[in-house]
Amino acid sequence: MLIRDAFPSDQPAWRKLWDGYVAFYKADVPEEVTAKTWERLIRKQDGLFCRVAETSGEVCGFTLSVLHAGTWTTAPICYLEDLFVAPEHRGRGIGEALIRDLVSLGKTNGWSRLYWHTQADNATARSVYDRFAKADDFVRYRLFL
Template identity: 60%
Template sequence: MTLVRDVTAADEPAWRRLWDGYLAFYETALAPEITSRTWARLIDPASPLFGRLAEVEGEAAGFSVSVLHEGSWVASPVCYLEDLFVDPRHRGRGLGRALVQDLVDLGRARGWSTLYWHTRTGNPARRLYDAFTPADDFVRYRLRL
């Protein structure tokens, strides 16, 4: 059975294990203080950043990290799904779908206007994402400051 729930302080070791796998998937590294700051915001109820954890038989198997923010074209909050990862040992069991559906369900229950995300063009997870909604025609520009 799969359970998707909010992360708690007790989940830090499991989340960090999954986070390390996520960073490895994207062939990137972050300074330890960035990971620590991300974790601190995930468990801070005042932060707009929030995390959800997917468990299979009590084992942390995947996560989502999202940001709830205001939008200039809508009256209710917007949710940006920033990070989503499923441990490779648990892939093919519908956990990615459960994590996205969890946000859809939360958004509907909490009155969010939109849920959005982006991914790399060649990400195999696009098959899953396309089942929820087609990709739009927007192009992302990113200027590092």
């Protein structure tokens, strides 16, 4: 397995995975948002970046993350916004490897922390996430503008 930055040529594979990710969350992301997201990920604009997992030449998973400043540290903070592994590739440690990749990048690049969230009932993902850290007691609020 190889984990690397996404290349522009990965767009078709990423898009297939992205569509699966959006469907998993029963969401509707407008086409112009998806196109702009890919553009920002590839150009590493606004702190966004994409790492992909590749096995046998096939992109089979991704992380989409945002590096940002914080008020309680001078070092960058990484928010792992999206992680997805193709269903046919699950159970092979790819999700865990994608997180380990971010941990390694963070240590190498001096990030102060890495954080993410998931749905409370996403037991499969949480079984992986719990290997890295325990869920904290914060409650998320979202206000759509």
